[in-house]
Amino acid sequence: MHTRPTDTRPGPAPARLDLPPLQLGNLTIDVPVVLAPMAGVTNKAFRRLCREYGGGLYVTEMVTARALVERRPESMRIIDHDPDETPRSIQIYGVDAVHVGRAVRMVVEEDRADHIDLNFGCPVPKVTKRGGGSALPWKTDLFTAIVRTAVEEASRGDVPVTIKMRKGIDDDHLTHLEAGRIARDHGVAAVSLHGRTLEQHYSGTADWDAIAQLREALPDVPVLGNGDIWSAEDAVRMVEQTGVDGVVIGRGCQGRPWLFGDLQAAFEGRPDRFRPGVADVARTIHRHAELLVETFGDEAKGLREIRKHVAWYFKGYPVGGALRARMAQVPDLATLRELLAELDLDQGYPGDAVEGPRGRAGTPKRAQLPHGWLDSRELGDAERLGLVAAELDVSGG
Numbered sequence: 001m002h003t004r005p006t007d008t009r010p011g012p013a014p015a016r017l018d019l020p021p022l023q024l025g026n027l028t029i030d031v032p033v034v035l036a037p038m039a040g041v042t043n044k045a046f047r048r049l050c051r052e053y054g055g056g057l058y059v060t061e062m063v064t065a066r067a068l069v070e071r072r073p074e075s076m077r078i079i080d081h082d083p084d085e086t087p088r089s090i091q092i093y094g095v096d097a098v099h100v101g102r103a104v105r106m107v108v109e110e111d112r113a114d115h116i117d118l119n120f121g122c123p124v125p126k127v128t129k130r131g132g133g134s135a136l137p138w139k140t141d142l143f144t145a146i147v148r149t150a151v152e153e154a155s156r157g158d159v160p161v162t163i164k165m166r167k168g169i170d171d172d173h174l175t176h177l178e179a180g181r182i183a184r185d186h187g188v189a190a191v192s193l194h195g196r197t198l199e200q201h202y203s204g205t206a207d208w209d210a211i212a213q214l215r216e217a218l219p220d221v222p223v224l225g226n227g228d229i230w231s232a233e234d235a236v237r238m239v240e241q242t243g244v245d246g247v248v249i250g251r252g253c254q255g256r257p258w259l260f261g262d263l264q265a266a267f268e269g270r271p272d273r274f275r276p277g278v279a280d281v282a283r284t285i286h287r288h289a290e291l292l293v294e295t296f297g298d299e300a301k302g303l304r305e306i307r308k309h310v311a312w313y314f315k316g317y318p319v320g321g322a323l324r325a326r327m328a329q330v331p332d333l334a335t336l337r338e339l340l341a342e343l344d345l346d347q348g349y350p351g352d353a354v355e356g357p358r359g360r361a362g363t364p365k366r367a368q369l370p371h372g373w374l375d376s377r378e379l380g381d382a383e384r385l386g387l388v389a390a391e392l393d394v395s396g397g
Contacts, residue, residue, distance in 0.1 A: 019032055019239060019245070019246070019267055020032075022057070022190070022222060022224075022245055022246045023222065024057075024115060024160040024162060024189040024190055024222070025158065025159070025160030025189045026160065027087050027114060027115060027160055027189075029055075029056065029057050029087075029246070030055050031054060031055035031056045031263070031264045031267055032056075032224075032245060032246030032247070032267065033054070033055070033056035033057070033235070033246060033247055033248075033249060033260060033263045033267070034056060034057045034058075034059065034192065034224060034246060034247070034248045034249065035047065035050055035056060035057070035059055035248075035249055035253065035260075036059065036164070036226060036248050036249060036250035037059045037060060037061055037062045037091040037117070037119070037164075038061065038250060038251075038254075039061050039062055040061065040305070040308070041061070041254065042058070042059060042060060042061050043060075043061060043078070043292070043295055043305075044080060044081065044082060044085075044291075045288060045291035045292045045294070045295045045302075045305075046257065046291075047060075047082075047085065048082060048085075048291055049257035049284070049287070049288055049291065050253065050257045050259075050260045051085070051260075052257075053257055053258045053259075053260045053261035053264075053274070054260035054261045054262075054263055054264035055264055056260055056263070056264075057087065057089050057115065058085070058089060059089045059090065059091050059115075059117055060078055060079055060081075060089065060090045060091060061078050061091070062091045062092075062093045062119050062122065063075045063078045063079055063090065063091070063092060063093065064092075064093050064094065065092050065093065065094035065096070065099040065100045065102070065103035065104075066094070066096075066099045066103075068092065068103040068106065068107070069099060069102045069103050069106060078090075079107070079112055079113065081113075086114065087114035087115050088112070088113045088114045088115070089113060089114065089115040089116075089117065090107065090112070090113045090115075090116060090117070091116075091117040091118070091119050091164070092104065092107075092116060092117070092118055092119065092150075093118075093119040093122065093127070093132060093133065094118075094132075094146060095130065095131055095132045095136060095142070095146075096146075097142075097145040097146045097148075097149040098149075100118070100146050100149055100150050101149040101152075101153050104116060104149075104150045104153040104154050104159075105153045105156070107159075108153060108154055108156055108157035108159050109156075109157070111157070113159065114159060115159065115160055115161075115162070116150065116154055116159055116160070116161050116162075117161070117162045117163065117164055117192075118146065118147065118150055118161065118162070118163045118164070119133060119164060120133065120134060120136050120137050120143070120163055120164065120165040120166075120179070121133060121134050121164045121165050121166045121192075121194050122134060123166070123200075123201045123202075125365075125368035128198060128367060128368050128369060129368035129369060129370065130370065131369070131370050131373065133198075134165065134166040134168075134169065134197075134198040135169060135367070135369050135370075135373065137165055137168070137175040137176075137178075137179040138168070138169055138173060138175055138374065138377065139373075139377065139378060139379045140178065140179075140182065140377050140378065141377075141378050141379055142379045143179060143182060144182050144186065147161075147163065147182065147183050147186045147188060148186045151186055151187040151188060155187070160189035160190075161187070161188050161189060162188055162189050162190040162191065162192065163179075163183050163188055163191055163192065164192040164193075164194070164226070164248070165179055165180075165191070165192070165193060165194070166193070166194045166196055166197055166198055167193070167194075167195060167196060167197045167207060167210050168197050168198070169197060169198045169199060169367050169369070169374070170197050170198065170199040170367060171197060171199075173374060174197070176193055176210060176213075176214055177213065177214060177217050180193070180214050180217060180218050180223075181217065181218070183221075184218050184220065184221045188221065189221070189222070190221060190222035190224060190245070190246075191214065191218060191221060191222070191223050191224070192223075192224040192225075192226055192248050193210065193211050193214050193223065193224070193225060193226060194206065194226040194227050194250075195207040195208055195209075195210050195211050195225070195226070195227040195228075196227055198367050199364055199365065199366065199367050200364050201362050201363075201364065201365055202251070202359070202360065202361050202362055203361050203362050203363050203364050204364065205228060206226075206227025206228040207227075208225065208227070208228075208238060208241055208242055211223070211225040211226075211227075211238070211242045211244060212241065212242040212243060212244075215242055215243045215244055215245075216243075222245040222246065223244050223245055224244055224245060224246045224247060224248050225238050225239075225242050225244040225246075225247055225248065226247070226248035226249075227250075228357075229247055229248075229249055229252050230252045230355065230356050230357055230358070231252070231259070231262065231355060232259070232262035232263050232265065232266035232273065233266070234252075235247045235249075235263055235266060235267075236266050247263075249263070251357075251358055251359030252358065254309070254358055254359050255309055255311070255312025255313040255314070255315060255358065256312070256313075256358075257284065257288075258274035258276065258284075259274075261274050262274055275348075275349035276349060277345075277346075277347055277348040277349050278317055278319070278343050278344060278345055278346075278347040278348075279343075279345040279346070281313050281314065281317065282340040282343055282345060284313070285306065285309070285310065285313050285336075285340065286333075286336060286337065286340060288306060288309060289302060289303060289306040289333060289336055290302075290333065292305045292306055293333065299332055299333060300331065300332070303330050303331060303332055303333065303336065306330070306336070307327070307328045307329065307330065310324060310327045310328055311324065311328070312358060312359070315353075315354055315358055316350050316352075316353030316354030316355070317347070317350055317353075317354060318344075318347060318350065319343060323339065323342060323343070326339055327339050327340075
């Protein structure tokens with residue numbers, strides 16, 4: 001049985017946002033909040049935890065089109081959903097319209113998802129140096145072909161397609177407005193923008209002005225904002241400042257699945273927020289680990305997966321470094337229970353120390369791109385050949 005954090009003392013009451021449900025084609029998302037796809041994080045176990053706190057659209061980890069078409073076991077695991085998970089949402093990454101089209105057709109014909117998102121935002125060098133992720137919208141012909149093909153194939157099953165992208169490669173090579181218009185013109189159901197460039201990775205501050213600019217440029221399709229939403233109050237500010245139709249939550253929910261409860265409360269005009277003490281956090285970590293074991297069908301694998309979450313869960317909590325280190329090497333559920341029992345479970349919510357940015361921000365990095373990628377907005381023959389090797393991995397993240 002999942003125990004929700006019990007301390008829900010109200011904070012400052014936000015102004016009520018009369019934001020309507022998010023409409024994606026035939027899907028109605030009552031709470032206009034989207035869990036961003038995060039490799040190694042947004043698996044079935046974590047999505048369940050988040051869904052138990054609040055409504056929204058919960059997207060799988062990114063999966064490559066080619067691996068999906070080839071039915072590699074890991075790719076099939078990534079797109080698996082709990083029987084009660086609805087709507088079922090997956091994110092596909094691809095650099096070739098043919099592979100993307102085949103992947104979308106497979107998903108639709110086999111009724112494996114109710115919504116498909118296309119990844120044009122990944123900044124990871126192994127993806128961008130081959131022309132994928134946030135590098136791809138620079139090539140407008142390739143971007144257009146992938147979006148058009150995906151929408152056409154998905155329309156056979158009335159499955160809405162959305163895209164997630166960044167501002168561009170760097171401040172001198174911005175693509176978000178043109179890419180947004182192309183996607184809109186080819187029938188996407190919504191456009192999500194992370195207010196950073198590829199070069200920024202996760203450093204600096206997200207450019208909410210760019211999100212507002214895109215919202216103004218695309219009045220006839222839902223626009224969602226992503227970047228630097230660490231609390232429900234941040235989400236309220238983004239909506240008020242940019243006019244977006246909903247928000248996308250990435251690093252802000254790492255170690256905080258209850259953030260989706262806060263978000264739903266904020267969008268409903270309620271001031272209550274989850275402020276978990278150490279006992280609540282411990283119970284959630286243990287449940288998360290149990291769900292990971294169930295998801296992977298392997299206790300050792302499930303416990304390897306929980307290790308990276310420990311630092312996120314205990315950010316700002318007075319938990320000693322030695323105990324954290326032992327938890328980061330935990331081999332099984334029994335050991336995890338023993339270590340959690342060593343915590344001072346009477347400690348309450350520590351306040352501002354647990355709020356704010358989390359996850360790795362890093363520093364700006366020179367964009368890793370194929371040779372000559374920025375020389376033209378259209379794909380050359382040599383570049384087209386270079387894309388053949390770009391989809392070898394199951395996940396691009």
